[in-house]
Amino acid sequence: MSLSNVFSIAGSAMTAQSQRLNAVASNLANADSATSSTGQPYRAKQVVFSAMPLGGSGSGSAGVKVAGVIEDPSPMKRVYDPKHPLADAQGFVTMPNVNVVEEMVNMISASRSYQNNADMMNTAKTLLMKTLTLAQ
């Protein structure tokens, strides 16, 4: 039944998008964490999506899965703050490479995609309900 596949497709996308939203929340919360449990400043985390083809009756379509969470390789921010306890000899502190603007854009994009998928599930539900009451 093709319509029930819509639920698994939209569901996988919603899981992936919420994971992306989680990464954004973590990045924004740690935008100023100059140190962490490893002693290194926090590195921004990015979620990588990949298409997950459905087998059987779902051929030709794909759900979404999170292929992995990578650490942003872009250079860390260097802030001049000689009073900071973590400042180096030149008075610079290494701060996380979180780009707040990028994260906000990511957040809006993830939340819109999530809404799209929730909407899709609703449509599939309406169609299935109509089909179930076909002969009444």
Added chain:
Amino acid sequence: MINGINNGFKFMEDALNLRAYRQQVLASNIANADTPNYKARDIDFSKELQRAQGVQVGNLNLSATSSGHMQASAGTMNAQALYRAAVQPSIDGNTVDMDVERAQFADNAIHYQFTVEYLRDSFRKMQSAIAANA
């Protein structure tokens, strides 16, 4: 007689199955709107529906223990999902255009509902034809 009714319903059944399949393909496009290198897909509805009409349905091979038992048949869904020609592909290789996909998704949902309503109406007509004699 029953065979004739069945053939009349088969067209609607094929149309409904194709609509459901297309809904699934479009759902996968929307779901993968943020997936790098994902290519949007769709089916050629009218072509696939025509093709489905020509396909001879296979026998289900139900075991019959009496001469009055009927055989059932079932068609298999093998519509071909093609790749959509991208209007403005993203730099990450994704070709999902959200406006197009949402519009097609809504359009397909309406068509699905239309087919269901049409089928419901056919059932109702048949019911009133049966009841007219009572």
